[in-house]
Amino acid sequence: MDKPVIAVTMGDPCGIGPEIIAAALADPAITALCRPLVLGDRGAMERGIAVAGVKLAIASAPDLLPPLDASPHTLYLRELSRLKLDEIPYGAPTKAGGDACYRYICEAAKLCLDGTVQAMATAPINKESMNSAGHDYPGHTELLAELTGTPEVVMMLAGERLRVTLVTIHEPLARVPELVTFDRVLSTIRITHDALSRWFCCAPRLAVLALNPHCGEGGMFGDEESRIIAPAVAAAREAGIDAAGPVSADTLFHFAAKGGYDAVVCMYHDQGLIPLKLLHFDDGVNVTLGLPIIRTSVDHGTAYNLAGTGKASAESMKAALVMAARMAQQGCQ
Ligand SMILES: NC(=O)C1=CN([C@@H]2O[C@H](COP(=O)(O)OP(=O)(O)OC[C@H]3O[C@@H](n4cnc5c(N)ncnc54)[C@H](O)[C@@H]3O)[C@@H](O)[C@H]2O)C=CC1
Numbered sequence: 443m444d445k446p447v448i449a450v451t452m453g454d455p456c457g458i459g460p461e462i463i464a465a466a467l468a469d470p471a472i473t474a475l476c477r478p479l480v481l482g483d484r485g486a487m488e489r490g491i492a493v494a495g496v497k498l499a500i501a502s503a504p505d506l507l508p509p510l511d512a513s514p515h516t517l518y519l520r521e522l523s524r525l526k527l528d529e530i531p532y533g534a535p536t537k538a539g540g541d542a543c544y545r546y547i548c549e550a551a552k553l554c555l556d557g558t559v560q561a562m563a564t565a566p567i568n569k570e571s572m573n574s575a576g577h578d579y580p581g582h583t584e585l586l587a588e589l590t591g592t593p594e595v596v597m598m599l600a601g602e603r604l605r606v607t608l609v610t611i612h613e614p615l616a617r618v619p620e621l622v623t624f625d626r627v628l629s630t631i632r633i634t635h636d637a638l639s640r641w642f643c644c645a646p647r648l649a650v651l652a653l654n655p656h657c658g659e660g661g662m663f664g665d666e667e668s669r670i671i672a673p674a675v676a677a678a679r680e681a682g683i684d685a686a687g688p689v690s691a692d693t694l695f696h697f698a699a700k701g702g703y704d705a706v707v708c709m710y711h712d713q714g715l716i717p718l719k720l721l722h723f724d725d726g727v728n729v730t731l732g733l734p735i736i737r738t739s740v741d742h743g744t745a746y747n748l749a750g751t752g753k754a755s756a757e758s759m760k761a762a763l764v765m766a767a768r769m770a771q772q773g774c775q
């Protein structure tokens with residue numbers, strides 16, 4: 443396969459998205475692997491290029507794709523908004539920015555679905571901005587599930603030493619217990635197993651976490667383990683999946699990070715993302731599993747406190763592009 447074309451959504455123009463994209467695309471190791479097509483805004487990207495301090499010329503690509511012999515000093519941009527810089531100041535959510543980043547994501551999903559591009563990699567959005575513009579989604583994950591007509595998707599965050607997947611994603615902690623159902627645990631295990639088998643390793647070994655301390659301590663600290671998680675793990679094992687659990691979350695990560703498991707199925711967002719970011723803040727990648735398209739993302743947010751300073755690390759953006767390119771190459775085999 444030729445170098446895959448990857449739609450790169452610019453994310454929130456008031457955050458670090460434009461500058462980390464500029465820094466990532468100025469790295470010849472990235473453009474050696476893929477042909478990035480940025481979906482975003484010219485003014486915001488020019489500002490990001492200046493902040494990143496890199497030499498990139500913007501080429502407008504309204505309907506063209508980056509050619510195979512594209513210069514590594516050219517950033518191909520499909521302009522989907524024309525924002526004025528005074529309506530997108532750094533460091534705060536704006537309705538204009540929220541509306542624009544929604545449109546970048548929708549266009550990227552469309553280009554993936556119709557086969558124009560082989561994958562999408564997303565820079566961070568601010569959920570408050572997107573919601574203030576009337577797009578009521580907790581994140582990319584839920585929006586992409588809807589845009590692609592996918593009833594069940596799973597968020598995975600991945601690094602060299604640890605992968606975590608989540609049974610519940612963007613939910614208030616107080617609602618987690620009622621959302622941890624047999625069906626949801628089992629489908630998260632199954633989607634994790636299927637996606638890992640396809641993209642990452644051939645016979646994945648999964649650990650499934652408990653919700654409560656000490657696996658519920660025989661019911662003293664909760665019964666979700668015996669009532670819901672253990673039966674879901676048993677059903678997964680009957681289906682031929684190598685899943686262990688429920689296991690206590692406090693110790694499991696120690697063994698998983700030493701290579702004992704290929705992924706850890708976690709019950710809620712912070713249960714998985716705290717250990718993941720402790721090990722992989724700089725180079726972790728968020729991958730949406732279960733979609734009919736390839737979507738990777740940075741593992742961090744808009745970092746409003748750093749936007750415009752040039753201090754933000756572009757390593758997670760680079761890792762997201764590398765992973766999207768590898769998955770796109772594998773998808774064609
Ligand atoms: N993929 C996405 O679109 C994501 C979006 N978000 C959104 O981002 C917004 C801000 O979320 P926060 O919880 O404040 O998390 P955040 O990741 O934006 O910031 C947390 C801390 O990490 C630092 N940080 C983040 N990225 C960095 C980088 N590349 N280099 C160096 N330091 C970095 C920030 O300066 C801050 O101190 C929220 O609206 C959230 O929903 C959060 C995570 C992922």
Ligand SMILES: NCC(=O)COP(=O)(O)O
Nearest residue numbers: 580581582583584728739
């Ligand atoms: N903490 C991860 C996160 O919030 C990313 O969400 P999404 O925008 O990828 O759905």
